[in-house]
Amino acid sequence: MKRTIFRNQLLPWLLLAPQLAITFIFFIWPAAQAVWQSFLREDAFGMKSTFVGMANYWRLLDSPEYLNSLQVTAVFAVSVTILSMGFSLLLAVAVDRMIRSAQTYTTLLVWPYAVAPAVAGILWWFIFNPTIGILPYLLDQVGYNWNHISDKGDAMLLVVIASAWKQISYNFLFFVAGLQSIPASLREAAAIDGAGPVKRFFTITLPLISPTTFFLLVVNIVYAMFDTFAVIDSTTEGGPAQATNIMVYKVYFDGFVGQNLGSSGAQSVILMLIVIALTVIQFRWVEKKVEY
Amino acid sequence: MKSLFTASAVALALSAMSANAQTEIQWWHAMGGELGAKLEEIVKGFNDSQTDYKVVPSYKGTYPETMTAAIAAFRAKEQPAIVQVFEVGTGTMMAAQGAVIPVHQLMKDQGAAFDQSAFLPSVVGYYTDTDGNMLSMPFNSSTPILYYNKSVFEKAGLDPNTPPKTWAEMEEFSKKIIDSGAASCGFTTGWISWIQTENLSAWHNQPIGTLENGFGGLDARLTVNGPVQVKHWGNLKKWADEGIFKYGGPVGGDNAPPMFYSQECAMIMNSSASRAGVIANAKDFELGFGMLPYYDDVEGAPQNSIIGGATLWVLSGRPDEEYAGAAKFFEYLSSPAVQADWASFSGYLPITQAAADEMAGFFGENPGADTGLKQITLNTPTENSKGLRFGNYVQIRGIIDEEFEQLMSGSKDAQGALDGVVERGNALIEEFQAQNQ
Numbered sequence: 001m002k003r004t005i006f007r008n009q010l011l012p013w014l015l016l017a018p019q020l021a022i023t024f025i026f027f028i029w030p031a032a033q034a035v036w037q038s039f040l041r042e043d044a045f046g047m048k049s050t051f052v053g054m055a056n057y058w059r060l061l062d063s064p065e066y067l068n069s070l071q072v073t074a075v076f077a078v079s080v081t082i083l084s085m086g087f088s089l090l091l092a093v094a095v096d097r098m099i100r101s102a103q104t105y106t107t108l109l110v111w112p113y114a115v116a117p118a119v120a121g122i123l124w125w126f127i128f129n130p131t132i133g134i135l136p137y138l139l140d141q142v143g144y145n146w147n148h149i150s151d152k153g154d155a156m157l158l159v160v161i162a163s164a165w166k167q168i169s170y171n172f173l174f175f176v177a178g179l180q181s182i183p184a185s186l187r188e189a190a191a192i193d194g195a196g197p198v199k200r201f202f203t204i205t206l207p208l209i210s211p212t213t214f215f216l217l218v219v220n221i222v223y224a225m226f227d228t229f230a231v232i233d234s235t236t237e238g239g240p241a242q243a244t245n246i247m248v249y250k251v252y253f254d255g256f257v258g259q260n261l262g263s264s265g266a267q268s269v270i271l272m273l274i275v276i277a278l279t280v281i282q283f284r285w286v287e288k289k290v291e292y
Numbered sequence: 293m294k295s296l297f298t299a300s301a302v303a304l305a306l307s308a309m310s311a312n313a314q315t316e317i318q319w320w321h322a323m324g325g326e327l328g329a330k331l332e333e334i335v336k337g338f339n340d341s342q343t344d345y346k347v348v349p350s351y352k353g354t355y356p357e358t359m360t361a362a363i364a365a366f367r368a369k370e371q372p373a374i375v376q377v378f379e380v381g382t383g384t385m386m387a388a389q390g391a392v393i394p395v396h397q398l399m400k401d402q403g404a405a406f407d408q409s410a411f412l413p414s415v416v417g418y419y420t421d422t423d424g425n426m427l428s429m430p431f432n433s434s435t436p437i438l439y440y441n442k443s444v445f446e447k448a449g450l451d452p453n454t455p456p457k458t459w460a461e462m463e464e465f466s467k468k469i470i471d472s473g474a475a476s477c478g479f480t481t482g483w484i485s486w487i488q489t490e491n492l493s494a495w496h497n498q499p500i501g502t503l504e505n506g507f508g509g510l511d512a513r514l515t516v517n518g519p520v521q522v523k524h525w526g527n528l529k530k531w532a533d534e535g536i537f538k539y540g541g542p543v544g545g546d547n548a549p550p551m552f553y554s555q556e557c558a559m560i561m562n563s564s565a566s567r568a569g570v571i572a573n574a575k576d577f578e579l580g581f582g583m584l585p586y587y588d589d590v591e592g593a594p595q596n597s598i599i600g601g602a603t604l605w606v607l608s609g610r611p612d613e614e615y616a617g618a619a620k621f622f623e624y625l626s627s628p629a630v631q632a633d634w635a636s637f638s639g640y641l642p643i644t645q646a647a648a649d650e651m652a653g654f655f656g657e658n659p660g661a662d663t664g665l666k667q668i669t670l671n672t673p674t675e676n677s678k679g680l681r682f683g684n685y686v687q688i689r690g691i692i693d694e695e696f697e698q699l700m701s702g703s704k705d706a707q708g709a710l711d712g713v714v715e716r717g718n719a720l721i722e723e724f725q726a727q728n729q
Binding site: 041258262 | 542
């Protein structure tokens with residue numbers, strides 16, 4: 001590897017400065033404020049502020065709503081990850097087999113990624129609306145009464161589908177790239193040895209794209225835990241009866257609607273710790289099974 | 293040519309100077325669409341009426357968004373002088389001593405003409421302190437009323453000019469309507485929290501919480517699990533099982549109005565301010581208006597209904613000229629002509645007796661338009677029917693919806709659900725008290 005040696009110490013820092021400044025102003029400073037806020041009890045206008053130590057945390061661990069939110073987040077993140085990665089892999093494998101139309105399909109499949117999450121949420125809200133939506137109408141024909149406003153299961157299904165749909169394009173692109181990097185000779189050799197398409201997929205394709213799969217696993221879980229806020233906000237707003245109140249939405253709701261900044265700060269700190277822990281686990285244990 | 297140019301330049305400079313001399317007063321509000329356009333028209337009327345002040349309205353989104361924006365702005369010392377806050381935010385605003393300037397004090401400090409007795413007690417009562425002083429200026433207030441489908445009543449063999457007065461009649465009429473096949477459901481409702489819980493309590497003179505429903509201080513706690521409320525929620529569940537009542541969803545109950553418009557349900561309880569919308573949608577049938585039903589075995593019922601909507605709060609920390617302007621603006625806003633114009637247009641309640649009198653002609657031409665006004669002025673408000681004031685009430689409304697949904701799904705009975713409201717709500721109220729003491 002080629003190394004560049006800087007003569008003086010100042011230049012590298014200067015070159016790094018813009019990026020460091022952005023990281024500091026937009027990431028580290030607000031995060032530090034959240035940590036500080038989580039130890040305070042404050043009224044909405046910030047007129048009275050008391051240091052309460054860990055009280056906000058203990059209160060959270062005592063709260064059935066918060067424990068419910070943890071559970072909802074786990075179910076939601078796992079479902080979104082499995083659904084979006086499963087579907088994109090299926091589509092990627094299908095496109096990989098095409099010769100002439102692959103380009104067109106790839107372009108079409110990438111489109112949903114350009115849709116803003118809030119717009120995607122509104123789209124799904126319209127499709128699934130119990131009163132005016134097309135899907136409840138069709139489901140009604142087959143005897144299913146869809147109502148995500150009062151049915152917890154329906155609501156969860158709605159946000160999972162809407163969030164997974166949004167992420168399919170992204171996963172798909174990576175899977176296609178991963179598939180294309182597998183040398184055709186390997187698959188041909190296996191085919192000559194008599195392995196069928198299913199056997200070839202599981203013994204050759206899947207292990208060879210495992211670095212991609214692992215990367216996407218990390219990205220998708222982080223996506224499900226953080227970036228799905230807009231989908232939840234524009235469809236269920238965490239309801240009914242907290243059934244889709246994932247942690248990041250609860251942070252927003254308690255902090256900005258409820259004006260309880262202390263609890264909201266404590267929740268975001270816990271959320272941050274969970275994501276850090278998950279990422280560490282993934283890199284330390286899951287990555288060992290990945291063949292580069 | 294040259295002199296013309298100079299003259300126009302001088303005129304321009306002069307107009308710029310006069311614009312500079314005007315004090316701008318920021319007003320953040322949550323009125324979108326037609327209401328927003330009307331609001332700007334009212335503001336323009338004020339701005340054109342004098343030259344010293346210019347009120348600048350800005351639309352900030354929904355009620356919670358507007359309130360959140362104002363609070364965030366206050367923390368950043370960029371607050372507007374006037375902000376519109378919905379009724380459930382009253383507890384939070386009131387507790388913020390030092391952040392708000394009570395309206396009665398503003399008017400006194402600025403020497404503005406202000407006679408609190410001119411206001412309707414049931415409107416301003418919601419926004420007064422324990423000594424009866426007005427804290428914020430009511431702008432848009434409404435109260436829930438009963439809308440019913442006269443055509444369906446006729447088909448079911450009921451008198452189309454007699455809406456049900458009591459809950460027993462609600463049940464009886466609904467059964468007749470369903471049995472005759474005139475409609476498949478008796479009634480639905482918007483706002484389980486506001487209408488079927490808070491207003492139900494006030495209408496039957498039952499307490500929602502201790503210390504005058506929270507007016508008496510931060511120590512107040514919810515007591516909404518009383519016998520009348522439990523009986524009513526139990527009935528709603530029973531009626532839902534029998535198909536008499538249909539649930540329209542949480543918060544405002546978005547699915548309730550379509551059920552009424554499509555004639556699936558014969559009656560709906562909803563805000564008096566939705567009158568224009570209901571009329572516009574009730575194309576295929578005759579529309580009737582009535583007061584909220586009551587239980588005739590409860591002593592003191594019907595008392596008076598309580599309001600919802602929003603008021604204008606004055607935030608502290610702005611230059612003094614702005615407050616002088618705000619006081620002038622409030623004088624203008626509460627004048628009978630402006631009030632009557634706004635109330636006739638929007639369906640909101642007039643806030644002064646003079647404005648209500650001015651609307652007599654309008655009420656004559658629009659039968660039923662005064663139902664809400666009659667309902668809130670039916671009796672002198674008691675400590676149970678003045679309104680309510682609790683901190684964190686935005687979330688408590690959400691808890692009421694959640695517990696009601698537990699009742700509907702059968703996982704709790706009425707007593708259990710309302711006990712849940714009290715227990716979970718009081719936890720939030722305690723937290724609010726701790727934050728503000």
